[in-house]
Amino acid sequence: MQALVIDDGIYFDGGYAKPEIKPGEALIKTTLAGICATDLGLLQGYASFSGVPGHEFVGIVVEADNKKIIGQRVVGEINCPCNSCAVCHRGDYNHCPNREALGIRHKNGVFAQYFTLPQANLHIVPSSISDKQAVFTEPLAAALEIIEQIHIAPKDPVLVLGDGRLGILIAQVLALTGCDLVVVGRHPSKWGLLLNKSIKVCLAEDLEEGYSAKVVVDCSGSSQGFNQARKLVRARGSLVLKSTFNSDSLVDLSSLVVDEISVIGSRCGPFGAALRLLASGLVEVEDMICGEFPLEKGVEAMKKAKEKGVLKVLLRP
Amino acid sequence: MQALVIDDGIYFDGGYAKPEIKPGEALIKTTLAGICATDLGLLQGYASFSGVPGHEFVGIVVEADNKKIIGQRVVGEINCPCNSCAVCHRGDYNHCPNREALGIRHKNGVFAQYFTLPQANLHIVPSSISDKQAVFTEPLAAALEIIEQIHIAPKDPVLVLGDGRLGILIAQVLALTGCDLVVVGRHPSKWGLLLNKSIKVCLAEDLEEGYSAKVVVDCSGSSQGFNQARKLVRARGSLVLKSTFNSDSLVDLSSLVVDEISVIGSRCGPFGAALRLLASGLVEVEDMICGEFPLEKGVEAMKKAKEKGVLKVLLRP
Numbered sequence: 043m044q045a046l047v048i049d050d051g052i053y054f055d056g057g058y059a060k061p062e063i064k065p066g067e068a069l070i071k072t073t074l075a076g077i078c079a080t081d082l083g084l085l086q087g088y089a090s091f092s093g094v095p096g097h098e099f100v101g102i103v104v105e106a107d108n109k110k111i112i113g114q115r116v117v118g119e120i121n122c123p124c125n126s127c128a129v130c131h132r133g134d135y136n137h138c139p140n141r142e143a144l145g146i147r148h149k150n151g152v153f154a155q156y157f158t159l160p161q162a163n164l165h166i167v168p169s170s171i172s173d174k175q176a177v178f179t180e181p182l183a184a185a186l187e188i189i190e191q192i193h194i195a196p197k198d199p200v201l202v203l204g205d206g207r208l209g210i211l212i213a214q215v216l217a218l219t220g221c222d223l224v225v226v227g228r229h230p231s232k233w234g235l236l237l238n239k240s241i242k243v244c245l246a247e248d249l250e251e252g253y254s255a256k257v258v259v260d261c262s263g264s265s266q267g268f269n270q271a272r273k274l275v276r277a278r279g280s281l282v283l284k285s286t287f288n289s290d291s292l293v294d295l296s297s298l299v300v301d302e303i304s305v306i307g308s309r310c311g312p313f314g315a316a317l318r319l320l321a322s323g324l325v326e327v328e329d330m331i332c333g334e335f336p337l338e339k340g341v342e343a344m345k346k347a348k349e350k351g352v353l354k355v356l357l358r359p
Numbered sequence: 360m361q362a363l364v365i366d367d368g369i370y371f372d373g374g375y376a377k378p379e380i381k382p383g384e385a386l387i388k389t390t391l392a393g394i395c396a397t398d399l400g401l402l403q404g405y406a407s408f409s410g411v412p413g414h415e416f417v418g419i420v421v422e423a424d425n426k427k428i429i430g431q432r433v434v435g436e437i438n439c440p441c442n443s444c445a446v447c448h449r450g451d452y453n454h455c456p457n458r459e460a461l462g463i464r465h466k467n468g469v470f471a472q473y474f475t476l477p478q479a480n481l482h483i484v485p486s487s488i489s490d491k492q493a494v495f496t497e498p499l500a501a502a503l504e505i506i507e508q509i510h511i512a513p514k515d516p517v518l519v520l521g522d523g524r525l526g527i528l529i530a531q532v533l534a535l536t537g538c539d540l541v542v543v544g545r546h547p548s549k550w551g552l553l554l555n556k557s558i559k560v561c562l563a564e565d566l567e568e569g570y571s572a573k574v575v576v577d578c579s580g581s582s583q584g585f586n587q588a589r590k591l592v593r594a595r596g597s598l599v600l601k602s603t604f605n606s607d608s609l610v611d612l613s614s615l616v617v618d619e620i621s622v623i624g625s626r627c628g629p630f631g632a633a634l635r636l637l638a639s640g641l642v643e644v645e646d647m648i649c650g651e652f653p654l655e656k657g658v659e660a661m662k663k664a665k666e667k668g669v670l671k672v673l674l675r676p
Contacts, residue, residue: 088613129594137594137618191619268612277446277454286613293610295585296405296603298624301454302508305622307615 044359045154046340048084049092054338058094060156067158068106070116074177074334075099075152075357077347078207079263080286081145085344088288089146096153096357097145100167100176108161117179119163119313120144136310153340155359165313171320177356178211178327179316185211186319187311188282189219194257196220201255203271204262205232205243207330207353208284212259214325217241221257224249226274231351235329246270259284265291277301282308330354361676362471363657365401366409371655375411377473384475386422387433391494391651392469392674394664395524396580397603398462402661405605406463413470413674414462417484417493425478434496436480436630437461453627470657472676482630488637494673495528495644496633502528503636504628505599506536511574513537518572520588521579522549522560524647524670525601529576531642534558538574541566543591548668552646563587576601582608594618599625647671 045058063069076098084091097120103111123130123138130138144159145151167176185208194200198221202213205227213225213236225236225243236243254276260267261284268283268291275281281303298305319325330353335343337359347355362375380386393415401408414437420428440447440455447455461476462468484493502525511517515538519530522544530542530553542553542560553560571593577584578601585600585608592598598620615622636642647670652660654676664672 134595139594191621265612277456278451283612283616286616288613290609291612292607293612295582295600295608295610295624296605298622299600299603299626300624302624302626304508304624305615307612307617307619307621309616309619 043155044337045094046096046337047093048095052085052095052341052344054340056338058154061150061158063105063158066107066160066162068103068111068161068164069156069158070099070101070118071104071156072099072101072152072154072359073115074173075359076177076181077343077355077357078181082344082348083286083288084146086288088286091146094150094154094157095145096151097143098177098180099152100173100179101152103164104156106161111161111164111166115167115176116164117167117176117313117317118144118159118165119310120146120180121310122149122160122163153337153357155337165317168317168321171317172328174328174331174356175320178330178354179313179320181208182211182215182316182319182325182327183311183313184208184284184309185215185311186315187308188212188259188284189215190311191306191308192257192280192282194219194221198222198257199255200224200257200259201226201274202259202261203267203274204260205229205236206261206263209261210235210330210353211325211327212261212284213241214239215319216259218324229351232353235326239326255279257282261285263287265289268293272297272303275303277303280304280306282306284308331356334358360472361654362411363413363654364410365412369402369412369658369661371657373655375471378467378475380422380475383424383477383479385420385428385478385481386473386475387416387418387435388421388473389416389418389469389471389676390432391490392416392676393494393498394660394672394674395498399661399665400603400605401463403605405603408463411467411471411474412462413468414460415494415497416469417490417496418469420481421473423478428478428481428483432484432493433481434484434493434630434634435461435476435482436627437463437497438627439466439477439480470654470674472654482634485634485638488634489645491645491648491673492637495647495671496630496637498525499528499532499633499636499642499644500628500630501525501601501626502532502628503632504625505529505576505601506532507628508623508625509574509597509599511536511538515539515574516572517574517576518543518591519576519578520584520591521577522546522553523578523580526578527552527647527670528642528644529578529601530558531556532636533576535641546668549670552643556643572596574599578602580604582606585610589614589620592620594620597621597623599623601625644671648673651675
């Protein structure tokens with residue numbers, strides 16, 4: 043089958059072995075896949091991954107024990123837990139220390155014609171949601187994880203640092219709380235969707251002097267983002283971290299104590315809620331698509347996804 | 360009056376000017392004062408403080424507008440807010456950016472015969488509480504701040520890293536929740552009070568292989584404590600920071616994201632609750648006292664407080 047492969051760089055392989063399903067898994071034919079910052083990070087060495095990357099998808103089940111799901115259009119959660127350790131037994135499947143993660147950790151991903159996932163990870167996509175919407179389910183779920191973890195109230199001043207793919211999804215989700223939201227970005231060319239939704243967005247230098255937020259979400263994707271976000275969060279506030287990168291950061295821990303800041307790491311989120319918000323149209327995603335490439339042009343697609351001002355780039359195997 | 364003074368080192372001054380009260384303040388005669396890690400930190404340059412240090416006290420009001428409190432035995436909150444900024448207006452007085460902090464920031468402290476505090480900061484000490492108990496009100500309140508900030512439930516595995524003054528108070532407070540608590544320390548000579556209360560305590564190397572806690576409180580007082588505490592907190596767990604020190608730390612922020620850890624800075628806490636726990640005897644403090652010095656021997660007292668195995672050292676002006 044066709045696949046993109048990371049192995050000291052990234053290349054297209056027209057004859058990659060088609061995966062075989064393990065007990066409990068389904069074989070899925072990829073309809074559409076999305077490129078995200080983590081995929082670009084893998085190329086920089088994040089998570090020391092080699093194999094087929096990709097974890098944002100919508101596809102069709104072609105093989106599974108559960109015959110009812112064959113032929114169904116699905117999206118899927120990316121963490122594959124062992125189901126037998128203490129962490130799984132307490133229900134924290136996404137944090138199983140033995141987990142595989144689709145296209146990130148010990149498991150080939152979706153930048154290929156076929157891939158496998160446990161049937162338990164799959165969510166059937168309602169017919170009212172298009173493929174181009176459904177492929178955003180995974181990052182939208184990650185955005186929703188923030189409001190799974192902390193309560194954001196309508197009166198709260200909230201700042202999202204970063205106007206990239208994830209920042210725009212997070213801003214749309216947080217705006218649903220009615221909070222006093224501002225997005226701080228660097229690329230006005232990306233701001234159309236936010237402005238259309240009446241979400242405030244500006245450059246950092248255009249924030250009011252002395253502005254601080256009760257909640258700051260750092261999805262800047264850079265190791266410098268933390269210290270910028272820290273300066274923008276007020277005493278007793280929360281700083282939510284959504285970015286992963288490949289280096290340690292120098293942090294003034296004493297200032298977190300003195301100002302009683304909560305720093306909250308946030309990763310994967312609820313797929314069911316993401317599908318509901320896509321079906322209702324409360325979160326809009328199709329305007330974020332900046333290009334669609336066939337798999338054999340996948341290397342070019344990855345380059346495109348890295349360009350300034352580019353939001354979501356899709357692959358169609 | 361007599362006072363200890365920090366000014367490029369620390370010295371005893373037998374003729375320091377007696378403070379005068381500003382509007383709304385009370386003049387207090389120090390009965391007993393306690394030396395804490397922050398006082399020792401000030402000597403290392405923390406907060407760039409010069410003047411009279413000290414913020415743990417019990418004393419007698421000798422002068423105040425409110426005649427009813429004159430002669431009363433009091434303890435007092437250490438933060439003196441401006442009462443007029445936006446932070447004060449939202450009720451976060453302890454975080455007022457213009458605040459003075461008793462013996463820490465722009466305001467002389469209690470290692471003197473007399474000092475001043477706003478009347479609004481004072482709490483009258485019930486007669487059932489001894490002076491030697493009351494002098495622990497401030498650090499006990501700081502320990503209680505943890506359960507003001509996060510919910511610790513009876514089934515939670517909880518670890519306190521540090522067997523110093525604050526660690527022992529925190530352990531006593533957290534044990535009241537019924538949680539599955541262990542204190543990790545380095546000085547078995549300090550463990551008597553904990554063991555008497557049936558609180559588990561051990562060396563780090565004696566923890567069960569692979570142990571992790573839902574909540575880890577770092578009160579180790581060192582910049583290395585963070586990374587040790589980080590390794591002991593489980594995915595989706597909370598790492599509470601209680602220590603301040605004078606340097607930045609290298610932190611793997613991405614691992615906080617992947618494991619969805621919450622890092623929670625924690626500082627000053629509720630005095631009313633601290634007085635209730637002292638009055639009820641649920642928290643025991645007098646056994647922590649390792650020495651009492653007159654003010655003229657204050658420099659010696661500070662040295663004593665720094666010694667390994669020493670818990671609370673008191674000054675009696």
